[in-house]
Amino acid sequence: MEPFELSDLMIGTATAAIQIEGGDKNNNWYDYATLPGKIKDGSSPLRSTDHWNRWEEDTALMAELGLQTYRMGLEWSRIEPKPGEFDNAAIQHYRAEIQAILAADIVPLVTLHHFTNPSWFQGLGEWTAPESVDIWLRFVRKVVTELGDLVTDWVTINEPNVYATLCHLFKEGPPGRVSWQNLRLVLRHMAIAHVRAYRLIHELQQNPQVGFAHHARVFTPRNQNNPLQKIMSAVDEKLFQDVITDAALGGVWSPLLGRRPADISAGTYYDYLGLNYYSRSAVTGINDGTLPGRPINDLGWDIYPEGIVEVAKNLSERYPAPIWITENGTADNGNPVTGELEVFRPRFILEHLKEIADSGLDFKRYYHWCFVDNWEWSEGEIPRFGLVHNDYETQTRTVKPSGQMISEIIAQGGVSTELIEKYLGPEYPNYA
């Protein structure tokens, strides 16, 4: 690998509230995790990394590593534990945390919805319910009013396409039932919610930066010579990516989403392009897999660094804007035999950053998923995505080589030959 510059890229980490905070029983994922067999290791988000009590320590560690920006979530069920009743103590808690982040010279990017709902909202039928949009916008108005003096950069909704499919197709999240009708309703309501939140935040603040975090994958036929797989790959891409991006970013409505509401017309509903990029899918039908022979991470996902540019190019040609990689990361659980905390994450990061640096595209921010190892939804505490290791029993944080490396990359404004020699390491250990 040749050295490269990254002086124009702001670098930080991304998290979601429930995956790190612990202690909240008012949300749908807590409820879901109490059902037998739903979480692979039987863990609950009640523990996770106890960030709710350790945010000062975690913020100090981010500052020590020199991170430039931090994407964090607000747990809606803490702020609005009952419909229309806001908990001021929870809001003040987040205010204090964001003030500490700002004092550490770290730019906050705040996510307003990241997979979790208050239990009462889930009970109403969550995002399938026609009133869901207005209910959530009431929360958005409250939060932006309360935090708007501290925060100007917002992610409205994290990965509507993943939320909809996880919960209404793949049975990996609440309510865990298959319903195409509900899947479509969720996408419809989330697209409307994003557009209206975009407008609302622009009404409430001067010059905010508002977008949503879109989960973008590369789709490829598993067998390049199979015409059916070729068609399915294009269909999957269209359904999974284009329906939601066209509606939420451009107000362009697919018939799959039902009728376009009268207040939404074709327009520009984003200030940056938020992309979460992890992997590539080898398509055979509705399910996907991994191309044989490819390097894979500890969840079996294809490690395909070129994809970060492919998805960004694809989307930014249709929706031009500064590109923020709102998530990118990998499950690397380390080596239990040697005791190494990670094996290939430094290589993964260097290869993705190199693609960004060489692309000529307008990449402005990169958020690594995630800071401290966290609770990975139905996968529980098993996959480790962090730059910092967490011992869940003692809640002890230990910076991994990749955390140290990111710190040096930020300090140098790029990647030098010495840094490559120090961190790149051997080839990936596992292949599909």
Ligand code: BGC
């Ligand atoms: C989600 C994160 C999740 C990550 C890794 C993304 O799709 O936004 O919440 O932890 O993937 O699985």
